Amino acid sequence: xxxxxxxxxxxxxxxxxxxxxxxxxxxxxxxxxxxxxxxxxxxxxxxxxxxxxxxxxxxxxxxxxxxxxxxxxxxxxxxxxxxxxxxxxxxxxxxxxxxxxxxxxxxxxxxxxxxxxxxxxxxxxxxxxxxxxxxxxxxxxxxxxxxxxxxxxxxxxxxxxxxxxxxxx
Amino acid sequence: xxxxxxxxxxxxxxxxxxxxxxxxxxxxxxxxxxxxxxxxxxxxxxxxxxxxxxxxxxxxxxxxxxxxxxxxxxxxxxxxxxxxxxxxxxxxxxxxxxxxxxxxxxxxxxxxxxxxxxxxxxxxxxxxxxxxxxxxxxxxxxxxxxxxxxxxxxxxxxxxxxxxxxxxxxxxxxxxxxxxxxxxxxxxxxxxxxxxxxxxxxxxxxxxxxxxxxxxxxxxxxxxxxxxxx
Numbered sequence: 001x002x003x004x005x006x007x008x009x010x011x012x013x014x015x016x017x018x019x020x021x022x023x024x025x026x027x028x029x030x031x032x033x034x035x036x037x038x039x040x041x042x043x044x045x046x047x048x049x050x051x052x053x054x055x056x057x058x059x060x061x062x063x064x065x066x067x068x069x070x071x072x073x074x075x076x077x078x079x080x081x082x083x084x085x086x087x088x089x090x091x092x093x094x095x096x097x098x099x100x101x102x103x104x105x106x107x108x109x110x111x112x113x114x115x116x117x118x119x120x121x122x123x124x125x126x127x128x129x130x131x132x133x134x135x136x137x138x139x140x141x142x143x144x145x146x147x148x149x150x151x152x153x154x155x156x157x158x159x160x161x162x163x164x165x166x167x168x169x
Numbered sequence: 170x171x172x173x174x175x176x177x178x179x180x181x182x183x184x185x186x187x188x189x190x191x192x193x194x195x196x197x198x199x200x201x202x203x204x205x206x207x208x209x210x211x212x213x214x215x216x217x218x219x220x221x222x223x224x225x226x227x228x229x230x231x232x233x234x235x236x237x238x239x240x241x242x243x244x245x246x247x248x249x250x251x252x253x254x255x256x257x258x259x260x261x262x263x264x265x266x267x268x269x270x271x272x273x274x275x276x277x278x279x280x281x282x283x284x285x286x287x288x289x290x291x292x293x294x295x296x297x298x299x300x301x302x303x304x305x306x307x308x309x310x311x312x313x314x315x316x317x318x319x320x321x322x323x324x325x326x327x328x329x330x331x332x333x334x335x336x337x338x339x340x341x342x343x344x345x346x347x348x349x350x351x352x353x354x355x356x357x358x359x360x361x362x363x364x365x366x367x368x369x370x371x372x373x374x375x376x377x378x379x380x381x382x383x384x385x386x387x388x389x390x391x392x393x394x395x396x397x398x399x
Contacts, residue, residue, distance in 0.1 A: 008181075008288065009288055009336075010288070011288055011289045011292045011293075012184075012190070012191040012192070012193065012289060013187065013189075013190025013191045013192045014182075014191075014192050014193040014196050014197060014287060014289035014290075015289040015292055015293050016190065016293075017192060017197050017200070017289075018196070018197075018200060018284070018289050018290045018292075018293035018294070019293040019296065019297060021197070021200045021201065021204055022200075022204075022258070022262060022293060022294055022297060023297070024204065025204045025207055025208065025258055025261075025262050026254065026255065026258040026297075028208050028211070029207070029208070029211060029254060029257065029258045029261065030254035030258070032211070032212070032215065033208070033211035033212070033214070033215055033230075034234065034253070034254050034257060036215050036218045037214070037215075037218065037227070037230050037231060037234050038234060038253075039220075040218050040219060040220045040223070040227070040231070041231055041234065041235065043220035044220045044221075047220065
Protein backbone atom coordinates (compact mmCIF):
# COMPACT_ATOMS: atom_id res chain seq x y z
CA UNK A 1 0.00 0.00 0.00
CA UNK A 2 1.59 3.23 -1.16
CA UNK A 3 2.37 5.50 1.75
CA UNK A 4 -0.09 3.67 3.94
CA UNK A 5 1.28 3.74 7.42
CA UNK A 6 0.37 3.85 11.06
CA UNK A 7 2.63 6.83 11.71
CA UNK A 8 0.27 9.78 11.64
CA UNK A 9 3.08 12.17 10.66
CA UNK A 10 3.56 10.48 7.32
CA UNK A 11 1.26 11.20 4.40
CA UNK A 12 -0.78 8.65 2.43
CA UNK A 13 -2.88 8.87 -0.71
CA UNK A 14 -5.02 11.61 0.82
CA UNK A 15 -2.11 13.91 0.07
CA UNK A 16 -2.91 13.87 -3.67
CA UNK A 17 -6.61 14.39 -3.07
CA UNK A 18 -5.79 17.40 -0.92
CA UNK A 19 -3.51 18.88 -3.57
CA UNK A 20 -6.25 18.53 -6.19
CA UNK A 21 -8.88 19.95 -3.82
CA UNK A 22 -6.85 23.01 -2.96
CA UNK A 23 -5.84 23.63 -6.57
CA UNK A 24 -9.55 23.62 -7.52
CA UNK A 25 -10.32 26.13 -4.75
CA UNK A 26 -7.35 28.24 -5.81
CA UNK A 27 -8.35 28.15 -9.48
CA UNK A 28 -11.98 29.11 -8.87
CA UNK A 29 -11.11 31.91 -6.46
CA UNK A 30 -8.44 33.17 -8.84
CA UNK A 31 -10.56 33.10 -12.00
CA UNK A 32 -14.07 33.96 -10.80
CA UNK A 33 -14.18 35.30 -7.28
CA UNK A 34 -11.20 37.58 -6.87
CA UNK A 35 -11.34 39.59 -10.13
CA UNK A 36 -14.75 41.20 -9.37
CA UNK A 37 -13.68 41.93 -5.78
CA UNK A 38 -10.45 43.58 -6.88
CA UNK A 39 -12.28 45.40 -9.69
CA UNK A 40 -14.89 46.79 -7.28
CA UNK A 41 -12.20 47.83 -4.83
CA UNK A 42 -10.32 49.65 -7.59
CA UNK A 43 -13.53 51.26 -8.85
CA UNK A 44 -14.39 52.43 -5.35
CA UNK A 45 -10.88 53.79 -4.90
CA UNK A 46 -11.24 55.63 -8.20
CA UNK A 47 -14.67 56.97 -7.16
CA UNK A 48 -13.30 58.18 -3.85
CA UNK A 49 -10.24 59.69 -5.54
CA UNK A 50 -12.35 61.53 -8.12
CA UNK A 51 -14.83 62.60 -5.43
CA UNK A 52 -12.04 64.08 -3.38
CA UNK A 53 -10.57 65.69 -6.47
CA UNK A 54 -13.87 67.28 -7.50
CA UNK A 55 -14.50 68.30 -3.91
CA UNK A 56 -11.12 70.05 -3.88
CA UNK A 57 -11.89 71.79 -7.18
CA UNK A 58 -15.34 72.80 -5.99
CA UNK A 59 -13.87 74.09 -2.76
CA UNK A 60 -11.44 76.25 -4.72
CA UNK A 61 -14.32 77.49 -6.89
CA UNK A 62 -16.38 78.17 -3.81
CA UNK A 63 -13.50 80.22 -2.38
CA UNK A 64 -13.46 82.30 -5.56
CA UNK A 65 -17.23 82.82 -5.43
CA UNK A 66 -17.01 83.66 -1.76
CA UNK A 67 -14.33 86.27 -2.45
CA UNK A 68 -16.45 87.68 -5.28
CA UNK A 69 -19.52 87.79 -3.06
CA UNK A 70 -17.52 89.48 -0.32
CA UNK A 71 -16.23 92.03 -2.82
CA UNK A 72 -19.81 92.68 -3.98
CA UNK A 73 -20.95 93.09 -0.39
CA UNK A 74 -18.09 95.49 0.32
CA UNK A 75 -18.91 97.54 -2.79
CA UNK A 76 -22.60 97.56 -1.89
CA UNK A 77 -21.80 98.67 1.64
CA UNK A 78 -19.54 101.46 0.39
CA UNK A 79 -22.23 102.53 -2.08
CA UNK A 80 -24.84 102.44 0.65
CA UNK A 81 -22.66 104.61 2.84
CA UNK A 82 -22.16 107.10 0.00
CA UNK A 83 -25.89 107.16 -0.71
CA UNK A 84 -26.76 107.70 2.95
CA UNK A 85 -24.16 110.44 3.24
CA UNK A 86 -25.53 112.12 0.11
CA UNK A 87 -29.08 111.78 1.41
CA UNK A 88 -28.00 113.27 4.74
CA UNK A 89 -26.36 116.15 2.94
CA UNK A 90 -29.42 116.72 0.77
CA UNK A 91 -31.68 116.51 3.81
CA UNK A 92 -29.51 119.02 5.69
CA UNK A 93 -29.54 121.32 2.67
CA UNK A 94 -33.32 121.02 2.30
CA UNK A 95 -33.73 121.67 6.00
CA UNK A 96 -31.52 124.75 5.77
CA UNK A 97 -33.37 125.93 2.67
CA UNK A 98 -36.70 125.35 4.39
CA UNK A 99 -35.54 127.22 7.44
CA UNK A 100 -34.23 130.06 5.28
CA UNK A 101 -37.47 130.23 3.31
CA UNK A 102 -39.47 130.25 6.52
CA UNK A 103 -37.29 133.00 7.89
CA UNK A 104 -37.67 135.02 4.68
CA UNK A 105 -41.42 134.53 4.70
CA UNK A 106 -41.53 135.56 8.31
CA UNK A 107 -39.44 138.61 7.62
CA UNK A 108 -41.57 139.51 4.62
CA UNK A 109 -44.81 139.09 6.58
CA UNK A 110 -43.47 141.08 9.47
CA UNK A 111 -42.32 143.84 7.11
CA UNK A 112 -45.67 143.81 5.37
CA UNK A 113 -47.49 144.00 8.67
CA UNK A 114 -45.26 146.79 9.84
CA UNK A 115 -45.88 148.60 6.60
CA UNK A 116 -49.67 148.16 6.93
CA UNK A 117 -49.52 149.34 10.50
CA UNK A 118 -47.44 152.35 9.47
CA UNK A 119 -49.85 153.17 6.63
CA UNK A 120 -52.86 152.81 8.88
CA UNK A 121 -51.17 154.95 11.45
CA UNK A 122 -50.27 157.59 8.87
CA UNK A 123 -53.77 157.49 7.46
CA UNK A 124 -55.28 157.77 10.92
CA UNK A 125 -52.98 160.63 11.76
CA UNK A 126 -53.79 162.31 8.47
CA UNK A 127 -57.54 161.96 9.06
CA UNK A 128 -57.23 163.14 12.59
CA UNK A 129 -55.19 166.11 11.39
CA UNK A 130 -57.74 166.87 8.69
CA UNK A 131 -60.67 166.72 11.07
CA UNK A 132 -58.72 168.50 13.67
CA UNK A 133 -58.00 171.31 11.17
CA UNK A 134 -61.72 171.65 10.40
CA UNK A 135 -62.48 171.64 14.08
CA UNK A 136 -59.88 174.29 14.59
CA UNK A 137 -61.43 176.37 11.80
CA UNK A 138 -64.95 175.92 13.17
CA UNK A 139 -63.73 176.81 16.58
CA UNK A 140 -61.87 179.81 15.25
CA UNK A 141 -65.01 180.97 13.26
CA UNK A 142 -67.06 180.72 16.38
CA UNK A 143 -64.47 182.71 18.24
CA UNK A 144 -63.77 185.28 15.51
CA UNK A 145 -67.37 185.38 14.26
CA UNK A 146 -66.64 185.27 10.63
CA UNK A 147 -65.80 182.72 8.04
CA UNK A 148 -62.27 181.85 7.54
CA UNK A 149 -61.03 181.48 4.08
CA UNK A 150 -59.16 178.26 4.13
CA UNK A 151 -56.98 179.25 1.29
CA UNK A 152 -56.25 182.61 2.76
CA UNK A 153 -55.37 181.35 6.21
CA UNK A 154 -53.93 178.03 5.29
CA UNK A 155 -50.49 178.92 6.54
CA UNK A 156 -51.82 179.91 9.97
CA UNK A 157 -53.98 176.80 10.22
CA UNK A 158 -51.19 174.44 9.26
CA UNK A 159 -48.95 176.07 11.80
CA UNK A 160 -51.60 175.42 14.44
CA UNK A 161 -52.03 171.83 13.30
CA UNK A 162 -48.34 171.20 13.30
CA UNK A 163 -48.14 172.59 16.77
CA UNK A 164 -50.96 170.37 18.03
CA UNK A 165 -49.76 167.31 16.16
CA UNK A 166 -46.35 167.76 17.74
CA UNK A 167 -48.15 167.75 21.03
CA UNK A 168 -50.05 164.58 20.08
CA UNK A 169 -47.16 163.12 18.42
CA UNK B 170 -6.83 4.65 34.71
CA UNK B 171 -9.43 6.93 33.28
CA UNK B 172 -7.52 7.22 30.03
CA UNK B 173 -7.45 3.47 29.70
CA UNK B 174 -11.23 3.27 29.85
CA UNK B 175 -11.65 5.50 26.84
CA UNK B 176 -9.77 4.80 23.71
CA UNK B 177 -8.28 7.99 22.33
CA UNK B 178 -6.54 7.06 19.16
CA UNK B 179 -4.30 9.62 17.52
CA UNK B 180 -4.30 10.15 13.79
CA UNK B 181 -6.97 7.56 13.23
CA UNK B 182 -8.96 7.99 10.02
CA UNK B 183 -11.66 6.31 8.02
CA UNK B 184 -9.50 4.81 5.29
CA UNK B 185 -10.64 3.62 1.88
CA UNK B 186 -8.23 2.03 -0.53
CA UNK B 187 -8.61 3.28 -4.07
CA UNK B 188 -6.20 1.45 -6.31
CA UNK B 189 -2.77 1.69 -4.71
CA UNK B 190 -3.76 4.74 -2.65
CA UNK B 191 -4.99 4.82 0.93
CA UNK B 192 -7.47 7.69 1.24
CA UNK B 193 -8.63 9.22 4.55
CA UNK B 194 -12.29 9.67 3.69
CA UNK B 195 -13.10 11.93 6.67
CA UNK B 196 -10.33 14.34 5.73
CA UNK B 197 -11.42 14.37 2.11
CA UNK B 198 -15.05 14.97 3.06
CA UNK B 199 -14.08 17.85 5.37
CA UNK B 200 -11.87 19.32 2.68
CA UNK B 201 -14.66 19.15 0.12
CA UNK B 202 -17.12 20.76 2.55
CA UNK B 203 -14.62 23.51 3.49
CA UNK B 204 -13.77 24.17 -0.16
CA UNK B 205 -17.45 24.20 -1.09
CA UNK B 206 -18.23 26.70 1.68
CA UNK B 207 -15.42 29.00 0.48
CA UNK B 208 -16.57 28.81 -3.12
CA UNK B 209 -20.28 29.17 -2.33
CA UNK B 210 -19.56 32.22 -0.17
CA UNK B 211 -17.45 33.52 -3.03
CA UNK B 212 -20.24 33.08 -5.58
CA UNK B 213 -22.86 34.57 -3.25
CA UNK B 214 -20.56 37.54 -2.78
CA UNK B 215 -19.92 37.75 -6.52
CA UNK B 216 -23.65 37.83 -7.32
CA UNK B 217 -24.17 40.99 -5.31
CA UNK B 218 -20.77 42.56 -5.84
CA UNK B 219 -20.87 46.34 -6.04
CA UNK B 220 -18.50 49.27 -6.17
CA UNK B 221 -20.95 51.12 -3.94
CA UNK B 222 -21.55 50.22 -0.33
CA UNK B 223 -20.52 46.58 0.05
CA UNK B 224 -22.56 44.11 2.10
CA UNK B 225 -20.99 42.25 5.01
CA UNK B 226 -19.77 39.33 2.93
CA UNK B 227 -18.17 41.52 0.28
CA UNK B 228 -16.65 43.63 3.03
CA UNK B 229 -15.10 40.50 4.52
CA UNK B 230 -13.65 39.48 1.14
CA UNK B 231 -12.43 43.00 0.46
CA UNK B 232 -10.83 43.29 3.89
CA UNK B 233 -8.98 40.01 3.36
CA UNK B 234 -7.93 40.91 -0.19
CA UNK B 235 -6.81 44.37 0.85
CA UNK B 236 -4.84 42.95 3.75
CA UNK B 237 -3.12 40.39 1.51
CA UNK B 238 -2.42 43.04 -1.12
CA UNK B 239 -0.73 45.15 1.56
CA UNK B 240 1.24 42.12 2.67
CA UNK B 241 2.32 41.29 -0.90
CA UNK B 242 3.21 44.91 -1.56
CA UNK B 243 5.42 45.13 1.52
CA UNK B 244 7.09 41.84 0.54
CA UNK B 245 7.67 42.14 -3.20
CA UNK B 246 6.86 45.80 -3.82
CA UNK B 247 3.72 45.52 -5.98
CA UNK B 248 0.09 44.93 -5.12
CA UNK B 249 -0.92 43.02 -8.19
CA UNK B 250 0.77 39.67 -8.28
CA UNK B 251 -0.24 36.07 -8.75
CA UNK B 252 0.81 35.76 -5.15
CA UNK B 253 -2.38 37.56 -4.08
CA UNK B 254 -4.81 34.83 -5.24
CA UNK B 255 -2.56 32.15 -3.74
CA UNK B 256 -2.23 33.79 -0.34
CA UNK B 257 -5.91 34.73 -0.35
CA UNK B 258 -7.01 31.20 -1.23
CA UNK B 259 -4.73 29.72 1.42
CA UNK B 260 -6.09 32.10 4.05
CA UNK B 261 -9.75 31.57 3.17
CA UNK B 262 -9.49 27.83 2.74
CA UNK B 263 -7.49 27.22 5.93
CA UNK B 264 -9.71 29.58 7.93
CA UNK B 265 -12.95 27.89 6.86
CA UNK B 266 -11.36 24.44 7.19
CA UNK B 267 -10.20 25.21 10.73
CA UNK B 268 -13.56 26.65 11.75
CA UNK B 269 -15.26 23.54 10.43
CA UNK B 270 -14.21 21.73 13.62
CA UNK B 271 -16.34 24.19 15.62
CA UNK B 272 -19.41 22.36 14.35
CA UNK B 273 -20.06 19.35 16.57
CA UNK B 274 -20.39 16.49 14.09
CA UNK B 275 -19.78 13.55 16.38
CA UNK B 276 -17.74 12.39 19.33
CA UNK B 277 -15.15 10.99 19.75
CA UNK B 278 -14.76 10.86 15.99
CA UNK B 279 -16.40 13.87 14.29
CA UNK B 280 -17.87 13.42 10.85
CA UNK B 281 -16.18 16.65 9.78
CA UNK B 282 -12.81 16.99 11.54
CA UNK B 283 -10.68 19.99 10.63
CA UNK B 284 -8.84 18.95 7.45
CA UNK B 285 -5.61 20.28 8.94
CA UNK B 286 -5.85 17.63 11.65
CA UNK B 287 -4.47 15.38 8.94
CA UNK B 288 -0.86 15.94 7.82
CA UNK B 289 -1.90 15.07 4.28
CA UNK B 290 -3.72 18.40 4.03
CA UNK B 291 -0.93 20.49 5.47
CA UNK B 292 1.80 18.70 3.47
CA UNK B 293 -0.25 19.23 0.32
CA UNK B 294 -0.65 22.95 0.99
CA UNK B 295 3.03 23.32 1.96
CA UNK B 296 4.16 21.50 -1.18
CA UNK B 297 2.06 23.76 -3.44
CA UNK B 298 3.42 26.82 -1.65
CA UNK B 299 7.05 25.74 -1.82
CA UNK B 300 6.83 24.84 -5.52
CA UNK B 301 5.33 28.24 -6.31
CA UNK B 302 8.00 29.94 -4.17
CA UNK B 303 10.87 28.26 -5.99
CA UNK B 304 9.28 28.72 -9.41
CA UNK B 305 8.84 32.38 -8.56
CA UNK B 306 12.49 32.64 -7.52
CA UNK B 307 13.64 30.95 -10.72
CA UNK B 308 11.49 33.19 -12.92
CA UNK B 309 12.75 36.30 -11.17
CA UNK B 310 16.47 35.43 -11.13
CA UNK B 311 16.95 32.68 -13.74
CA UNK B 312 20.14 30.78 -13.07
CA UNK B 313 21.36 33.24 -10.49
CA UNK B 314 18.72 31.69 -8.23
CA UNK B 315 20.91 28.61 -7.75
CA UNK B 316 23.78 30.67 -6.33
CA UNK B 317 21.61 30.90 -3.23
CA UNK B 318 22.19 27.18 -2.65
CA UNK B 319 26.00 27.33 -2.65
CA UNK B 320 25.71 27.60 1.12
CA UNK B 321 24.56 24.18 2.43
CA UNK B 322 22.78 25.84 5.34
CA UNK B 323 20.52 27.54 2.83
CA UNK B 324 19.66 24.15 1.36
CA UNK B 325 18.74 22.91 4.82
CA UNK B 326 16.69 26.04 5.38
CA UNK B 327 14.79 25.57 2.15
CA UNK B 328 14.06 21.95 3.03
CA UNK B 329 12.90 22.87 6.52
CA UNK B 330 10.56 25.64 5.34
CA UNK B 331 7.82 23.43 3.87
CA UNK B 332 8.07 20.94 6.73
CA UNK B 333 7.67 23.61 9.42
CA UNK B 334 4.93 25.30 7.39
CA UNK B 335 2.99 22.03 7.27
CA UNK B 336 3.66 20.81 10.79
CA UNK B 337 2.93 24.16 12.47
CA UNK B 338 -0.57 24.17 11.02
CA UNK B 339 -1.08 20.49 11.65
CA UNK B 340 0.16 20.66 15.25
CA UNK B 341 -2.01 23.59 16.23
CA UNK B 342 -5.20 22.25 14.68
CA UNK B 343 -4.59 18.64 15.66
CA UNK B 344 -4.10 19.73 19.26
CA UNK B 345 -7.38 21.63 19.09
CA UNK B 346 -9.23 18.43 18.20
CA UNK B 347 -7.29 16.45 20.77
CA UNK B 348 -8.21 18.85 23.56
CA UNK B 349 -11.90 18.44 22.69
CA UNK B 350 -11.44 14.70 23.03
CA UNK B 351 -9.63 15.10 26.37
CA UNK B 352 -12.27 17.47 27.75
CA UNK B 353 -14.93 14.89 26.93
CA UNK B 354 -12.88 12.07 28.43
CA UNK B 355 -11.57 13.67 31.61
CA UNK B 356 -14.18 16.14 32.84
CA UNK B 357 -17.47 15.39 34.61
CA UNK B 358 -20.23 15.21 32.05
CA UNK B 359 -22.11 18.33 33.30
CA UNK B 360 -19.00 20.46 32.75
CA UNK B 361 -18.20 19.12 29.29
CA UNK B 362 -20.49 21.39 27.19
CA UNK B 363 -19.31 24.60 28.87
CA UNK B 364 -15.60 23.78 28.83
CA UNK B 365 -15.88 22.52 25.26
CA UNK B 366 -17.65 25.72 24.21
CA UNK B 367 -14.94 27.83 25.87
CA UNK B 368 -12.20 25.79 24.26
CA UNK B 369 -13.80 25.98 20.82
CA UNK B 370 -13.97 29.76 21.06
CA UNK B 371 -10.25 29.76 21.78
CA UNK B 372 -9.70 27.20 19.03
CA UNK B 373 -11.52 29.54 16.66
CA UNK B 374 -8.93 32.17 17.48
CA UNK B 375 -6.11 29.66 16.92
CA UNK B 376 -7.70 28.64 13.64
CA UNK B 377 -7.73 32.24 12.47
CA UNK B 378 -4.16 32.89 13.60
CA UNK B 379 -2.86 29.74 11.88
CA UNK B 380 -4.63 30.58 8.60
CA UNK B 381 -3.15 34.05 8.84
CA UNK B 382 0.38 32.76 9.61
CA UNK B 383 0.25 30.27 6.74
CA UNK B 384 -0.69 33.01 4.25
CA UNK B 385 1.81 35.42 5.78
CA UNK B 386 4.71 32.95 5.59
CA UNK B 387 3.80 32.08 2.01
CA UNK B 388 4.16 35.75 1.08
CA UNK B 389 7.35 36.12 3.13
CA UNK B 390 8.99 33.02 1.62
CA UNK B 391 8.04 34.17 -1.86
CA UNK B 392 9.44 37.61 -1.12
CA UNK B 393 12.72 36.10 0.05
CA UNK B 394 12.95 33.90 -3.06
CA UNK B 395 12.49 36.75 -5.56
CA UNK B 396 14.52 39.27 -3.56
CA UNK B 397 17.63 40.40 -5.43
CA UNK B 398 20.23 40.68 -2.67
CA UNK B 399 20.96 38.23 0.13
